[in-house]
Amino acid sequence: MSQEQAYAIELSHIDKKFGAVHANRDISLQVPKGTIHGIIGENGAGKSTLMSIIYGFYKADKGSMMIDGKPFLPSSSQDAIASGVGMVHQHFMLVETFTVLENVVLGAEDGWKLNESLASAKLKLEELATSYGLEVPVDAIVGELPVGLQQRVEILKALYRGAKILILDEPTGVLTPQEADHLFKILDKLRAQGTTIMIITHKLREVLAVTDNVSVMRQGAMVGHVATKDTSQEHLAEMMVGRKVLLKVDRGQAAPKQSLIEVKDLCYVDSSGVERVKKMSFSVRSGEIVGIAGVSGNGQSELLSLLGGIIKPTSGEIVLNNNTISAANPSDPQLVRAMGVGHIPEDRHKMGLINKFEAQEAYIMGYHQLPMYNKGLLQDKKAINQSCQTNMDKWDVRPADPTLKTANFSGGNQQKLVIAREMEQDPDVLLVGQPTRGVDIGAIEYIHQQVISSRDAGKAVLLVSVELDEIMNLADRIIVLFDGAVVGEVNSDDANEQILGLMMANIMPEHLKKGAKPQGEQS
Amino acid sequence: MSQARVPAWVTVALLPAINVLLAFLVSALLFIYIDISPIDAAKVMWQGAFGYAEGIGYTLYYTTGFIFTGLAVAVAFHAGLFNIGGEGQAYIGGLGVGLVCLTLGEFAPWYIVFPVAIVVGGVFGAAWAFIPAYLQAKRGSHIVITTIMFNFIAASLMAYLLVEVLKPENTMATESRVFAVGSWLPKMHEFFALFGYEMSASPLNLSFFFALVCCVFVWLFIWHTRWGYEIRSVGSNPSAATYAGIKYVRIVCLTMLVSGMLAGFFALNVLQGELHQIKLNFVEGFGFTGIAVALMGRNHPIGVLLASLLFGFLYQGGAELSFEYGVDRNIVVVLQGLVILFCGALEHMLRPSIENTYLKLFAKTNEEAA
Numbered sequence: 001m002s003q004e005q006a007y008a009i010e011l012s013h014i015d016k017k018f019g020a021v022h023a024n025r026d027i028s029l030q031v032p033k034g035t036i037h038g039i040i041g042e043n044g045a046g047k048s049t050l051m052s053i054i055y056g057f058y059k060a061d062k063g064s065m066m067i068d069g070k071p072f073l074p075s076s077s078q079d080a081i082a083s084g085v086g087m088v089h090q091h092f093m094l095v096e097t098f099t100v101l102e103n104v105v106l107g108a109e110d111g112w113k114l115n116e117s118l119a120s121a122k123l124k125l126e127e128l129a130t131s132y133g134l135e136v137p138v139d140a141i142v143g144e145l146p147v148g149l150q151q152r153v154e155i156l157k158a159l160y161r162g163a164k165i166l167i168l169d170e171p172t173g174v175l176t177p178q179e180a181d182h183l184f185k186i187l188d189k190l191r192a193q194g195t196t197i198m199i200i201t202h203k204l205r206e207v208l209a210v211t212d213n214v215s216v217m218r219q220g221a222m223v224g225h226v227a228t229k230d231t232s233q234e235h236l237a238e239m240m241v242g243r244k245v246l247l248k249v250d251r252g253q254a255a256p257k258q259s260l261i262e263v264k265d266l267c268y269v270d271s272s273g274v275e276r277v278k279k280m281s282f283s284v285r286s287g288e289i290v291g292i293a294g295v296s297g298n299g300q301s302e303l304l305s306l307l308g309g310i311i312k313p314t315s316g317e318i319v320l321n322n323n324t325i326s327a328a329n330p331s332d333p334q335l336v337r338a339m340g341v342g343h344i345p346e347d348r349h350k351m352g353l354i355n356k357f358e359a360q361e362a363y364i365m366g367y368h369q370l371p372m373y374n375k376g377l378l379q380d381k382k383a384i385n386q387s388c389q390t391n392m393d394k395w396d397v398r399p400a401d402p403t404l405k406t407a408n409f410s411g412g413n414q415q416k417l418v419i420a421r422e423m424e425q426d427p428d429v430l431l432v433g434q435p436t437r438g439v440d441i442g443a444i445e446y447i448h449q450q451v452i453s454s455r456d457a458g459k460a461v462l463l464v465s466v467e468l469d470e471i472m473n474l475a476d477r478i479i480v481l482f483d484g485a486v487v488g489e490v491n492s493d494d495a496n497e498q499i500l501g502l503m504m505a506n507i508m509p510e511h512l513k514k515g516a517k518p519q520g521e522q523s
Numbered sequence: 524m525s526q527a528r529v530p531a532w533v534t535v536a537l538l539p540a541i542n543v544l545l546a547f548l549v550s551a552l553l554f555i556y557i558d559i560s561p562i563d564a565a566k567v568m569w570q571g572a573f574g575y576a577e578g579i580g581y582t583l584y585y586t587t588g589f590i591f592t593g594l595a596v597a598v599a600f601h602a603g604l605f606n607i608g609g610e611g612q613a614y615i616g617g618l619g620v621g622l623v624c625l626t627l628g629e630f631a632p633w634y635i636v637f638p639v640a641i642v643v644g645g646v647f648g649a650a651w652a653f654i655p656a657y658l659q660a661k662r663g664s665h666i667v668i669t670t671i672m673f674n675f676i677a678a679s680l681m682a683y684l685l686v687e688v689l690k691p692e693n694t695m696a697t698e699s700r701v702f703a704v705g706s707w708l709p710k711m712h713e714f715f716a717l718f719g720y721e722m723s724a725s726p727l728n729l730s731f732f733f734a735l736v737c738c739v740f741v742w743l744f745i746w747h748t749r750w751g752y753e754i755r756s757v758g759s760n761p762s763a764a765t766y767a768g769i770k771y772v773r774i775v776c777l778t779m780l781v782s783g784m785l786a787g788f789f790a791l792n793v794l795q796g797e798l799h800q801i802k803l804n805f806v807e808g809f810g811f812t813g814i815a816v817a818l819m820g821r822n823h824p825i826g827v828l829l830a831s832l833l834f835g836f837l838y839q840g841g842a843e844l845s846f847e848y849g850v851d852r853n854i855v856v857v858l859q860g861l862v863i864l865f866c867g868a869l870e871h872m873l874r875p876s877i878e879n880t881y882l883k884l885f886a887k888t889n890e891e892a893a
Contacts, residue, residue: 308766309768310765310766332768332770333765333766333767333768334768335768336768337768343766345766350760350762350763351760351762351763351765351766352763352766353760353763354755354756354759354760354763355759355760356759356760357755357756357759361752364752365756365763365766365767366766366767366768368749368752368753368767369749373749374749377748378743378747378748379747379748379749379752381747
């Protein structure tokens with residue numbers, strides 16, 4: 001990068017405090033025009049705050065910004081858009097019942113006659129779509145489009161408003177590897193046409209794949225800028241966490257014994273009549289980790305809920321630790337726990353915890369009926385407090401304060417609290433959903449080690465994750481789901497990203513079908 | 524990104540206090556409009572409610588009623604249920620209390636009748652709340668709608684019973700016969716006279732103590748039992764509660780039974796304590812005001828107690844006010860309405876600015892400490 005090159009966006013000494021929280025400390029950043037710039041950092045490192053400042057949601061306390069060498073001081077997102085900044089949020093801001101065209105025009109209609117602005121928008125949109133390779137069915141209802149296409153609509157929305165600088169927040173979180181590749185191609189094309197792109201992510205591999213430069217944030221401060229070609233995953237991880245991190249835990253050899261989870265022809269039809277789980281059959285043995293891979297929304301959540309006793313199977317059966325659950329003989333979460341099953345739910349905010357509760361209250365969820373936590377009619381607050389305190393210390397949950405509200409812990413510590421709760425009851429079967437979603441790298445390492453050590457202690461572990469890296473790191477066998485059905489199963493030694501990616505799109509590679517030797521190498 | 528936090532007392536005490544103050548300021552404008560000096564009016568109200576023993580007695584008598592209906596709404600709130608039916612549940616609870624007094628009261632003294640009336644009044648109120656609860660839990664009928672409907676059904680049912688069954692012959696008033704004197708709940712002044720304390724006569728009776736017991740009960744039940752834990756789980760995060768194996772149907776029914784029971788207790792104070800007969804519309808809107816009491820009291824027994832005291836003050840002080848100035852008695856309703864408006868509906872209006880002001884003033888010291 002030559003120094004003479006003009007900067008698309010330049011931040012100098014940006015500082016932002018929320019009360020006592022110092023979210024951004026003296027941040028300076030220069031993004032050369034027409035490049036892709038990665039911003040990485042753990043949760044709470046201040047990435048989102050910084051982007052919100054650029055996008056005009058927040059005002060910096062100190063510091064200044066320049067766009068194309070001109071001072072830039074947005075007081076709202078309208079200002080940012082007017083200056084050519086566009087943002088694609090992690091959770092799409094789309095009206096699902098509107099068409100693509102209506103979504104793109106929304107808020108940028110000119111004149112009061114909707115028909116006219118729609119007609120002119122359609123022309124402009126088609127022009128954009130062809131020049132950037134962003135083809136979308138303009139008249140389709142957005143809710144009916146696959147996620148990858150919805151994301152394109154978001155990008156088009158930004159471009160339609162004249163964005164020259166595009167900010168993408170965790171853009172690949174919901175995409176299959178193939179869709180992500182496609183997105184990267186689009187980004188390449190945009191860059192070639194002069195658009196500057198900033199990507200916020202925690203996926204180191206993608207940062208390396210697509211960016212020109214990377215900036216790393218830690219605890220609100222910018223800890224370094226590097227050219228992507230001069231760095232590696234290990235190096236970036238070290239910068240993010242501030243110490244050396246093991247990205248891949250050595251899981252050793254599994255020694256599976258008797259089968260503890262047996263799923264036979266399991267079906268589940270939800271209340272609106274949609275078949276969410278279709279004739280699934282598989283088993284998990286004591287002492288092994290079976291990974292369930294798939295793009296989110298392909299039946300994983302329902303499978304976990306079925307196994308956890310939260311929803312009842314429509315047909316088929318589940319045998320958990322020699323207890324049979326079927327439509328005729330349904331179970332409930334209390335009974336399932338009594339069978340020796342621990343369940344770490346996929347979404348700790350929706351299911352695993354209650355944000356309003358104190359840590360010690362959240363810590364007894366699901367086990368609050370146990371005699372150890374009750375004394376006659378009243379709860380034994382002392383026992384609850386002590387049990388929580390002991391395990392917060394043991395599991396390194398910080399701050400180790402049982403009376404602190406759950407919402408005030410960081411994602412990693414919340415997750416550790418949930419995992420501690422479920423593992424400390426010493427279950428024989430462990431259902432693990434997205435154990436490291438929204439968890440910082442330091443905690444990921446620890447959580448992965450714990451999952452593996454519970455496998456080595458003879459538990460049957462079912463791991464559901466949309467992070468392929470996680471599945472390939474931890475699982476001994478991998479089952480891929482598509483549209484509620486099992487596509488196939490691979491040994492994780494035979495699996496690689498392409499194979500899993502194909503399977504996630506419901507294509508079973510020929511050589512695996514016939515039991516031929518895999519050609520792909522392990523990644 | 525964790526938000527900066529303000530200490531609990533700012534939201535729990537300062538904010539409601541400022542809201543009440545605002546309500547009083549607007550009331551002051553109203554008084555100026557009707558040519559009454561707001562300061563004089565405030566004096567009259569304060570004098571009337573707390574200035575002399577009888578006034579205090581009346582204030583606490585009203586407070587007792589508000590505690591029961593306020594607690595009823597508060598308990599339901601913890602499960603995320605909006606029990607609008609306190610009015611009807613209190614009314615039907617009154618049927619239970621009244622029947623006990625009319626029958627058992629003939630030959631048993633009050634200290635036997637009272638516990639039985641507690642049980643029967645509670646059961647009647649609970650039963651009236653159970654039907655909407657069951658419909659909500661099993662059939663998905665919204666509890667707000669059903670409890671409102673049940674208020675109307677209760678009113679019609681009671682009117683029918685009073686006219687056709689309970690009204691003695693040869694009278695025109697829609698009320699039951701008077702309970703036997705022996706079954707009357709002792710007044711506080713009678714009770715204290717036993718120990719040699721002289722108090723002015725007022726309707727305040729022993730059920731006030733029972734109301735305080737109920738406050739303690741609710742506190743223990745909600746925060747110190749596994750059932751209260753389950754109720755709060757369902758109220759804060761239903762899907763997490765399901766995950767934890769808490770049965771929604773059972774918890775909704777349990778919560779509403781307790782809520783209806785507390786509302787049913789309302790009749791102990793008014794019927795067994797003061798009126799000594801079942802009268803048409805004896806609940807007089809206390810069931811509805813209970814919603815505002817719970818809102819103001821943040822669904823905590825101590826808050827409910829304080830809010831009940833405030834509403835008791837408004838009720839009694841307002842009565843004195845209308846007596847003194849000859850203004851319409853409904854001025855009380857206007858005052859109540861303003862308090863509800865500012866503390867309930869506009870509860871969050873001032874919150875951001877107060878929190879920000881607090882943080883600006885005190886955040887610096889926190890940070891240095893950190």
